Structures are given as C-alpha cells and as structure tokens.
Amino acid sequence: MTKLRKYNYRDVDMLTASDTVAESFGANISELSKVRTDWDEPYAKGLKERIARAIQNFLGIDPKKGLRDATAALVSVQSPARRDLSFFKTQIDDDFKSDPAKRDEILKNLGFTKHIRGVQKGNQQSLVQLLYVFKSNMTDSLKQQITDKGMNVSLIDTISGYAESFREANISQETFKESTKEITKEATDVFNGIYDEIIGICKKASSYYQYEPLKKEQFTFARVIANLGAAKKAAGKSQVAV
Numbered sequence: 670m671t672k673l674r675k676y677n678y679r680d681v682d683m684l685t686a687s688d689t690v691a692e693s694f695g696a697n698i699s700e701l702s703k704v705r706t707d708w709d710e711p712y713a714k715g716l717k718e719r720i721a722r723a724i725q726n727f728l729g730i731d732p733k734k735g736l737r738d739a740t741a742a743l744v745s746v747q748s749p750a751r752r753d754l755s756f757f758k759t760q761i762d763d764d765f766k767s768d769p770a771k772r773d774e775i776l777k778n779l780g781f782t783k784h785i786r787g788v789q790k791g792n793q794q795s796l797v798q799l800l801y802v803f804k805s806n807m808t809d810s811l812k813q814q815i816t817d818k819g820m821n822v823s824l825i826d827t828i829s830g831y832a833e834s835f836r837e838a839n840i841s842q843e844t845f846k847e848s849t850k851e852i853t854k855e856a857t858d859v860f861n862g863i864y865d866e867i868i869g870i871c872k873k874a875s876s877y878y879q880y881e882p883l884k885k886e887q888f889t890f891a892r893v894i895a896n897l898g899a900a901k902k903a904a905g906k907s908q909v910a911v
Contacts, residue, residue, distance in 0.1 A: 675861045678894060680852065683860065684724050686893045687867040691717045693887035694870055704877060720863060727856035748883055750796060750831045751788060754803075757824060758785065764818035775811070779803045791882060793896055804832035 676683050694701065695713040702709045758781055765772035776782050780802030787795025807829060816822050867890065874888035886892050 674857060674864075676864050680856075680860055681724075681728060682894060682897060683864055684720060684728070685897055686890060687863050688717070688720050688724075689893050689897075690867050690871060690888060690890065691720055693884075694874065697874075697884070697887075701874060701877070705873070716866070723856075723859050723863060727852065727859065746831050746834050747793070747796060747886075750800060750828070753824060753828050753831075754781075754785070754788060754796075754799065757820075757828060760818075760820050761815070764815070764820065775815070778806050778811070780806070791886075793892070800828070800832040804829045 674680075678686070691713070695710075695717060698708065698710055698713045758776065761772060761775055765775065773782070776785075780799040784795045784799035784802070788799055807825060812822065812825055815825065871888045871890045875885050878884040878888060
C-alpha cells in the first residue's frame, strides 16, 4: 500500500519550496539562533544537505543545476523591484503632470493602472504581472519620451531586468522535473519528515518575523509554493503577448 503524503503538492514542488525556506533559514540563522537552542549554523547547513540528498536520491535530479538560484530569485527581487517601480511611477507623475492624458496613457500601457495597487499590498502575482507588462510594452520610442524628461535610462533597464530574472527562474524550474523513478515508502517517509520539519520552522520563524512582512513571507510555506508558480504563469502570458 502506498504511504500517504502529508502535503497536497507534487513532491518536486514541496522539496523545491522546502529548499527555498531552508535557504532563507540559513541566511537568517545568526538572528534565529538566538531564539532557539537547536537552531544553529550546523543545523541549517545539515537541513540543506538533507533536502539535496532527498532530491537526488529519490527523484534522480541533481540539485545543483540552478535550483537554488532559480527559487531564490523569486524572493530576492521583490523588495528592490517594488522600490524601483514606485520610484518610476513617482517620476512619471511629476514629469508628465502638465500632460495628464499622456501620463495616464504611459501608466496604463506599462501596467501600473491595473497592478500597482496589488504591488503596494505585497501581492506577488501583481508584481510579476506588472514587471512583464512593463518589459513587453517598453518600446524604444516610449523609453525616449520618458528619458527626454530627465529619467535615467538605467532605472528603466533595471526594472526590465527584474522581469528577465523571473523568466530565467521559470526556465530553470521547468528543467527541474520529477523523474519516472518509483517513489517508494522510504522516499515518502523522508519527504514527510522534511515537510514536517520545514513547516515547524515556518510556524516559528513567521511568528518571529510577524512585524517584518518581507521576511515573514520567506517563512510562509503557502506563499513560497505560490511564488514558484508565479513566474511560470506570468512568463506564459508574456510570451503570448510578444
């Protein structure tokens, strides 16, 4: 009889999300080690290694093929992207204040009108959608109109680059597929154990970071899982639009 899993995700998605959480855990271990005696650098390192072994041994996948960079990109880009998008909009509002119709047209075409409210509320999908609309609709002509007003072209290129980061993350994740290897009871036991351990870390760490939204998101498992699919959905829509 097949042993039941404790999670409702694909094994590869659960492990990818767990690896992402473990990466965030390791990055913050100097602070988190102060709140629990069993949280320290050796434990954080060992957790990453155990997840890597589970991926390689039971799914037959080399975890070193860009997985960490791909998943980390979805987390690391959020704060600077929100900041730069907000700064871009502020400049457009001021530079085109004498021509409201043109200002509104620019903001609508670049996705701000539809998505900026969600971005300001911290919605991951809104951020991804705005970045892809921005990149797709930023023509050379429009860029010239904007920079003629004084905006530095590097800001525009940087924002477009965030969308590319999401696209590359999506491509890397697409190569990270479950193999046809049979998932044994031993594998399921290991997967369930990792899931339980990661969920325990998430509950404690998200509570610790309850007043720091960006860090709390890194330890909200459902959010991490959702972020894995955000780039894929947005990339698909962008490719159709282009």
